[in-house]
Structure formats: C-alpha cells, structure tokens
Amino acid sequence: AYGPMQAARVCAIAKQVAAALDAAHQLGLIHRDIKPDNIVLVQTAAGETAKVLDFGIARVKEGEKKDDAKGVDLTGWGFVVGTPLYISPEQAQGKRGDDLDGRSDLYSLGVVMYEMLTGEVPFKADTSMGLLIAHIQKSPNPIRLVRPDVEIPEPLALLVMRMLQKKRENRPPSAAALIEDLTRIEMGMPVMVSRLPPKPGEAIP
Numbered sequence: 001a002y003g004p005m006q007a008a009r010v011c012a013i014a015k016q017v018a019a020a021l022d023a024a025h026q027l028g029l030i031h032r033d034i035k036p037d038n039i040v041l042v043q044t045a046a047g048e049t050a051k052v053l054d055f056g057i058a059r060v061k062e063g064e065k066k067d068d069a070k071g072v073d074l075t076g077w078g079f080v081v082g083t084p085l086y087i088s089p090e091q092a093q094g095k096r097g098d099d100l101d102g103r104s105d106l107y108s109l110g111v112v113m114y115e116m117l118t119g120e121v122p123f124k125a126d127t128s129m130g131l132l133i134a135h136i137q138k139s140p141n142p143i144r145l146v147r148p149d150v151e152i153p154e155p156l157a158l159l160v161m162r163m164l165q166k167k168r169e170n171r172p173p174s175a176a177a178l179i180e181d182l183t184r185i186e187m188g189m190p191v192m193v194s195r196l197p198p199k200p201g202e203a204i205p
Helices: 007-026 102-118 128-137 154-163 175-186
Strands: 039-044 047-052
Touching: 007 039, 007 047, 007 102, 007 154, 007 175, 102 154, 102 175, 154 175
Parallel strands: none
Antiparallel strands: 039 047
16 A cells, blocks of 8 residues: 555546546557556656556466465456456456446546555455455445545545446546546536445445
8 A cells, every 4th residue: 555645646646547548448448457556656857657557458377376365367267357456346247348348447446546545445355256246246435434534525535436336337437537527626626426325335236
C-alpha cells in the first residue's frame, strides 16, 4: 500500500491512467491487469506523470501458477486472467469475449483508487479463491467509513464506489466518461450518481 494519498493527486493519476486506457479501449484492447505494479509514476518537467505498463494480457505462461493472494496470474480454475486483489467480478468469473470490455479495467482502476485514498484494498482474503469470491459477491466498505480521518471529497468517494459496482452497466460507461467525472470533481462540480452503492457486506446476486 502506498496511501492514503491526497485526493487531488489521486484524481491526477487516475485521469492519466484513464487516458491510457481510453486510447487502448478505442483500439479494442483491454488491459486486464490494472494494478499498482503496472502503474509507474515518473517525475517530468511537467510534473508527475503516470505510465501504464503491460497492456493486454493475451495468455498466461504455463508453470506460473501460484496461490498467494497478491501475485496470482492464473488461478486453480485455469482460466482466470488478472491479479486477485484488483480483478473485476467478470474476470473473476472467467468471462471473456463480449462479456468482457473496458469497464472491467475501470473496476480494477477503482480498486487502485480505493487503495490510494485509504491505504487499504477493498477486499482481503488468505487465498486467491477467497479474493475472487469477494469481488464477485461482497460489497466494499464505503471509503469515508474506512478512513474517516482522511479528507476525501464525497463526490470522489462516490465515484470510486460506482467504479466498484458488480454490474458493469452501473460503472462509468467508458474511460473517457471517467475522465470527465474526475475533471468535474477537480473543478468542484457535482458528479451524477445513477445508483447508490449497496450496503457494506451485502451480497449481490
């Protein structure tokens, strides 16, 4: 964990990651493994710049099975691609093709933003399977309840909770839309929330 970070910095980093994702998504490329290890922060003359690494996991090499909850790329099921701490519910269910689109990356970015704001990931478990089940079934605790001691703007907290919705249609529709929402937050403008997040711990069918 590398947080909590100031909200303004989280917005700036997330916008740059979303811009990289938007460019990829427009080419039909889904990253599938957005996590802190794949986001590098570089100091430039223009300030801090976020670069996204390892675009588009096409396949996982044989012999790389692990079962530690932090670094798994291939679960015991043999078809789940991603990293369990940051994986989307649809990836955790092994979905692919038309059942997997850019909104999966937005979920994973939401997990990273949650961690940046609170210093904690939304779900913890001792095994990869436990994490997959949590992403599929459990709702994360609201950000401002996790860290009431940290100043987190309500619109930003609600946006991250939208990104963590189990159903992809309840998340921001695209990386471009996410950038617009983040820009409004930076400007102090309200962000429309189409649906309130489920109660903490509530299972979602």
